Amino acid sequence: MADLFNVQGLETRFRTREGYVHAVNGVSFHLKEGETVGIVGESGCGKSVTVMSTLRLIPTPPGKVTAGQAIYQGKDLLKMSDEEIRHVRGSQISMVFQDPMTSFNPVLTIGRQVAEPLEIHNGMSRAQALERAAEMLKMVGIPNAKDRLNDYPHQFSGGMRQRVMIAMALICTPQVLIADEPTTALDVTIQAQIIELIKRLRDELGMAIIWITHDLGIVAGLAKRVMVMYGGYIIEEALVKELYGHPQHPYTIGLLGSLPRMDEDAHRRLTSIDGLPPVLLENPNYCPFAPRCKFALDHCWNENPQLRTIGPDHTVACWVDPTTGKER
Amino acid sequence: MGRYIVRRLLYLVVVLFVVSVITFGLMHAVPGGPFDREKALPPDIMENLNRRYNLDQPIVVQYGLYMREVLIPKCQDTHWLATTEDDAMIKFKVGNLYCKWMNFGPSYRSRSRTVNDIFRDQLPISMQLGVMALTVALIIGLPSGILAALKQNTIFDYLGMSIAIFGVSVPVIVLGPLMVYVFGVALGWFPPTGWGSQPPYILGFIPRNLGWDYFKYAIMPAVALGLGSSAIIARLTRASLLQVVREDYIRTARAKGLRERLVITQHALKNSLIPVVTILGPMFAALVTGTFVTELTFGIPGMGRYFVTSITNRDYPVIMGTILLYAIFLVIANLVVDLIYAYLDPRIRYD
Ligand SMILES: Nc1ncnc2c1ncn2[C@@H]1O[C@H](COP(=O)(O)OP(=O)(O)O)[C@@H](O)[C@H]1O
Ligand SMILES: [Mg+2]
Numbered sequence: 001m002a003d004l005f006n007v008q009g010l011e012t013r014f015r016t017r018e019g020y021v022h023a024v025n026g027v028s029f030h031l032k033e034g035e036t037v038g039i040v041g042e043s044g045c046g047k048s049v050t051v052m053s054t055l056r057l058i059p060t061p062p063g064k065v066t067a068g069q070a071i072y073q074g075k076d077l078l079k080m081s082d083e084e085i086r087h088v089r090g091s092q093i094s095m096v097f098q099d100p101m102t103s104f105n106p107v108l109t110i111g112r113q114v115a116e117p118l119e120i121h122n123g124m125s126r127a128q129a130l131e132r133a134a135e136m137l138k139m140v141g142i143p144n145a146k147d148r149l150n151d152y153p154h155q156f157s158g159g160m161r162q163r164v165m166i167a168m169a170l171i172c173t174p175q176v177l178i179a180d181e182p183t184t185a186l187d188v189t190i191q192a193q194i195i196e197l198i199k200r201l202r203d204e205l206g207m208a209i210i211w212i213t214h215d216l217g218i219v220a221g222l223a224k225r226v227m228v229m230y231g232g233y234i235i236e237e238a239l240v241k242e243l244y245g246h247p248q249h250p251y252t253i254g255l256l257g258s259l260p261r262m263d264e265d266a267h268r269r270l271t272s273i274d275g276l277p278p279v280l281l282e283n284p285n286y287c288p289f290a291p292r293c294k295f296a297l298d299h300c301w302n303e304n305p306q307l308r309t310i311g312p313d314h315t316v317a318c319w320v321d322p323t324t325g326k327e328r
Numbered sequence: 329m330g331r332y333i334v335r336r337l338l339y340l341v342v343v344l345f346v347v348s349v350i351t352f353g354l355m356h357a358v359p360g361g362p363f364d365r366e367k368a369l370p371p372d373i374m375e376n377l378n379r380r381y382n383l384d385q386p387i388v389v390q391y392g393l394y395m396r397e398v399l400i401p402k403c404q405d406t407h408w409l410a411t412t413e414d415d416a417m418i419k420f421k422v423g424n425l426y427c428k429w430m431n432f433g434p435s436y437r438s439r440s441r442t443v444n445d446i447f448r449d450q451l452p453i454s455m456q457l458g459v460m461a462l463t464v465a466l467i468i469g470l471p472s473g474i475l476a477a478l479k480q481n482t483i484f485d486y487l488g489m490s491i492a493i494f495g496v497s498v499p500v501i502v503l504g505p506l507m508v509y510v511f512g513v514a515l516g517w518f519p520p521t522g523w524g525s526q527p528p529y530i531l532g533f534i535p536r537n538l539g540w541d542y543f544k545y546a547i548m549p550a551v552a553l554g555l556g557s558s559a560i561i562a563r564l565t566r567a568s569l570l571q572v573v574r575e576d577y578i579r580t581a582r583a584k585g586l587r588e589r590l591v592i593t594q595h596a597l598k599n600s601l602i603p604v605v606t607i608l609g610p611m612f613a614a615l616v617t618g619t620f621v622t623e624l625t626f627g628i629p630g631m632g633r634y635f636v637t638s639i640t641n642r643d644y645p646v647i648m649g650t651i652l653l654y655a656i657f658l659v660i661a662n663l664v665v666d667l668i669y670a671y672l673d674p675r676i677r678y679d
Pocket of ligand 1: 014015016021023041042043044045046047048049050059062063279
């Protein structure tokens with residue numbers, strides 16, 4: 001099956017006082033119809049900027065997509081006119097954002113905001129769109145949906161607001177849903193409900209999902225494939241089972257190490273990766289993870305590894321074989 | 329909302345009480361009296377005058393007598409005469425009783441005119457000038473602030489903000505005479521002095537002739553007075569809009585596929601006006617009460633001159649009355665501002 005969405009060599013820079021921040025460095029990924037992929041990495045590694053760049057939603061200036069293409073259904077989103085990409089946003093490719101508190105307009109009613117995509121993309125009247133919005137709100141589990149159309153965002157709890165955001169994103173039944181850490185700002189119990197909700201809606205509506213998270217545990221039950229990002233690079237990509245069973249990048253191993261697991265000794269302390277994620281002001285000629293890597297060899301300091309295929313559906317950007325500690 | 333308005337009107341009573349007590353106390357605490365002259369008046373004349381205006385009474389009694397005249401309606405079964413004693417702001421008939429209400433008393437200085445006369449003729453002009461200056465400030469300030477923000481770091485932005493800095497830094501006393509000379513005398517577009525409305529006014533201050541005959545007088549002074557405020561509004565609007573367009577919900581609006589124009593008009597503007605509305609209350613107060621220099625420059629028969637000279641003359645009834653009426657006017661104006669505020673921001677609900 002052909003790819004629904006195919007991103008190649010995406011590169012995004014931000015101009016800052018210190019210089020150009022290399023936020024996304026040659027990221028490539030693809031998405032088939034109805035497929036769910038995960039993008040995982042510590043905060044600041046470039047996950048949001050990657051997806052926002054494809055929809056041209058990064059603030060410009062200071063941001064700029066400097067290379068790459070983002071082919072959606074045969075057309076490059078990065079080369080479209082403003083009017084063309086406007087028809088993709090919210091109708092073909094929708095986003096759910098991390099913070100349900102700040103992502104709604106505080107002075108407009110929920111009904112108005114949820115109905116808006118239908119008005120602009122499907123040419124519906126306000127009244128029609130509101131009726132549909134009420135159905136959609138009911139679908140995502142808002143009690144008394146019809147009565148709540150005239151309420152404002154501050155009258156909803158965080159979890160309810162995230163449900164509303166999902167309704168707003170899916171109201172035009174898009175082909176692709178980009179969920180940018182949709183549960184990070186929520187309580188754990190609410191997180192689980194939201195994940196269940198999105199799973200259910202995926203089964204009903206059949207959209208493809210790009211699920212961004214810094215929590216490998218969340219993505220395990222959701223995605224088929226996972227990409228791990230570090231310093232604006234994708235450093236490992238594999239099917240979920242493979243990635244969890246045989247992580248090959250020391251960073252992925254570190255991330256998995258910091259994950260609490262049910263089947264393990266409860267006394268084991270959670271490990272976390274020492275050090276901070278890098279802010280890249282240039283393309284490094286060494287592995288960006290080397291400063292934090294306990295496997296780092298001389299080679300790692302001399303050349304930045306590219307993604308290499310090391311098995312079926314498994315690529316990794318690392319010079320070292322973590323099972324032996326030697327160069328692969 | 330209805331309850332809120334009622335509560336605010338009750339609060340008006342409290343404000344008026346406090347304002348009146350403080351003003352009354354302060355103006356009597358200032359040394360000197362209304363009948364002090366270079367060459368002192370003979371003691372018996374002085375005594376007569378003081379008795380005539382109750383100035384020989386204890387200050388609490390004076391306050392009570394004054395407030396009674398202002399607040400409590402007086403009724404009788406014969407017509408009130410057109411004398412100083414019988415004058416009042418409001419006269420009306422209940423059944424076969426003739427009533428009058430709100431008598432601000434005589435002016436100690438202008439013997440022929442009561443304070444009520446001054447309020448009927450002069451105060452409305454100052455209020456009109458203040459209201460129009462605010463209108464000018466909004467008409468110039470809002471669009472230029474929005475334009476500067478949308479065209480950030482372009483020639484529009486730099487030009488607009490330079491004019492804004494000019495606007496706040498050039499005082500009326502410089503700008504006014506310049507305008508009188510250029511537009512009034514040299515170009516002859518507007519009459520250089522005067523004012524185009526006469527009493528009676530609708531609701532006590534709105535002129536009946538809102539045509540060119542009125543505005544040809546009003547435009548220059550309103551611009552002169554309002555320009556500084558328009559600069560403040562422009563800068564605040566610009567800053568506020570630039571802040572708002574960086575908010576997450578604006579990104580959400582773009583992600584939904586809205587045209588940039590709709591993103592601004594439907595999602596950004598209303599939010600960006602919230603901080604602007606909060607300064608309108610104090611700004612309005614400053615404009616309405618700060619008309620003195622403008623009136624002087626443009627030869628406008630407004631309240632400014634009376635108000636300023638009443639203070640040096642210790643013309644107590646003029647001082648008291650002016651401050652009370654301004655207080656009422658400003659409390660109501662602030663109430664309107666608060667209602668606009670509540671309309672703009674649903675997170676604010678007054679109940
Ligand atoms: N507006 C901006 N200006 C400058 N740098 C930015 C901006 N937005 C993001 N960045 C940089 O891009 C990098 C990636 O950010 P982001 O994609 O938001 O991370 P995350 O993986 O947590 O979503 C960060 O290091 C950040 O410093
Ligand atoms: Mg992010």
